[in-house]
Amino acid sequence: MAEIEEKLSCQVCGDLNASKHYGSYCCSGCKGFFRRTLRNNRHYICLNEDDCPIIVENRNCCRACRYKKCLQAGLNPYLVHGDFGSTILPDSILSPDDSKRRKYKKRGERLSITSESSEVSMTSDCSMVKKENELSFEEECSRWQKLALNFHLDDKEMENAPLGYKRILPKMKVVDADSIAVYFVLVEKLCDNFIDSNANHMTSPTDEYFCSTAVSAEKALFQPRSVSSRTAINWSADYFIDSSGMKRMYCRILTHYGDWVSHIPEIFSLSYSDRVRLVIDRNVPCIDILLAYRSVINNAEGLVLSGGSYYPRKESDQRTVDIQIRPYLKRLTDTLYDEFIIPAKKMKMTEAEYALLRLLVFFLPVEGLSDDGKRIVRQAANFYRNVLSLNIQKEFPDYSTNEIMERMSKLMSFLPVIEIAKSAENAGFSIMTLFNIADLNGELTYEIYVKSQS
Known part of the structure; x- marks a missing residue:
């Protein structure tokens, strides 16, 4: 039962109202954010040393860290479809290796994207902000x-x-x-x-x-x-x-x-x-x-x-x-x-x-x-x-x-x-x-x- 409950929570922000999207479990808000990022070829820069907590209350605070969290959570960019079929991902969103692999990828084929294949690896802890006795x-x-x-x-x-x-x-x-x-x-x-x-x-x-x-x-x-x-x-x-x-x-x-x-x-x-x-x-x-x-x-x-x-x-x-x-x-x-x-x-x-x-x-x-x-x-x-x-x-x-x-x-x-x-x-x-x-x-x-x- 604990395992089922964990899967039903958003793997990006922790929202409890989650379902399976793009190869992982996420809420509708993070699903929409991930889709818009890819479809609109958006580029994000973190102003907080890539160390932003992504939780449901403040998930819009840093788009750069939220997008990285999406990739870390296993959301697959190749499963995002445009209005007329598969989304063609811009090179700027993928790593060089992913950009090369895209040329050989057949439509509909599933590819697992991990945090290592994203442009910036997810190394910092983006969990809930800790109590004041841990941060001054x-x-x-x-x-x-x-x-x-x-x-x-x-x-x-x-x-x-x-x-x-x-x-x-x-x-x-x-x-x-x-x-x-x-x-x-x-x-x-x-x-x-x-x-x-x-x-x-x-x-x-x-x-x-x-x-x-x-x-x-x-x-x-x-x-x-x-x-x-x-x-x-x-x-x-x-x-x-x-x-x-x-x-x-x-x-x-x-x-x-x-x-x-x-x-x-x-x-x-x-x-x-x-x-x-x-x-x-x-x-x-x-x-x-x-x-x-x-x-x-x-x-x-x-x-x-x-x-x-x-x-x-x-x-x-x-x-x-x-x-x-x-x-x-x-x-x-x-x-x-x-x-x-x-x-x-x-x-x-x-x-x-x-x-x-x-x-x-x-x-x-x-x-x-x-x-x-x-x-x-x-x-x-x-x-x-x-x-x-x-x-x-x-x-x-x-x-x-x-x-x-x-x-x-x-x-x-x-x-x-x-x-x-x-x-x-x-x-x-x-x-x-x-x-x-x-x-x-x-x-x-x-x-x-x-x-x-x-």
Whole structure:
């Protein structure tokens, strides 16, 4: 019985719903991937030293390693047929020896292809990612970051979906505080580094970069690609923001938020109406803490706004900013810089602390939630608060109980600061939306900044 069960699992990714295809057992997803690779003469390069784990949750992360795993699992390229008979395999996919043998191969004849006959031998272990005690925090982050950069999407229907729906990252272990911290740090890195457009969202012409506020807030946050393509985010502070870049900056960052929030498991426990309310209402403070912490790690003299743009903190520099937008960004920047960026730098807030603190910013009850929704939000807030406390104990093992409590208290004191920043942003952006300053008027901005406040 154990042998039968093993055969019914996909020999490539481990999916349990497998059957026999191309001479081996694989799922329909890996079957389709293998077929498309051969029919379309696709060439893949691994960016992770040919050491990518291929499991069902992240099998799209690296096509190069997935294709090698297909060959290792015994999928036979010669059994892939085109629309008019056998597929004629390109030389680039086969090894030189296989290319020569192809000349003498009769149609319909079966040939066993092993990993040794593929172009690159499969030497690394592509099994499930091991626990954090086998990979350090930094190694885990680096490994999955590279996988994210190597990810490509086959399903066109998922094009506008948030990144969380694509299951690029492995699931976190909810009983392991380390795993939870690693997971949400990886989510931040994925949202920063995943790109699907080579355009520059601040400077590229409109025929190269697309963004729109002419969509509902619900569609924007559950189909973030409909608001902006995923260009290189670039959190450096290179130049002062101006009115021509405001809409582009806003759209790109909102897409970043939609991708981030889609990785939070608890939102799928909410009813759809509660989910929409929470995700829309908490977008402003969650974006504010994102901008503030990116300013911290990039040592910006102000508030970074993506695409290399930023709003300066120095009064003398602020006087040189585009007068159209100057008054509406000043209060937000001053609040975040003085009350978050400077203290966070001083205490050397870690990436994990920030990632968990951002979840606490998100999980605050909002008006209109059902009783069940409020319960889920409270439970999630308590859960991640405990995870944050455990993370501090782990990262600072020499701390006394009082020192741990003091650090936890400092982190929690940032929550009201972010709510003050939210009020500042709502005040400024609602005016810009109503009077179409910097081209910010649109259904999306109206729902978020005007309608939600009425």
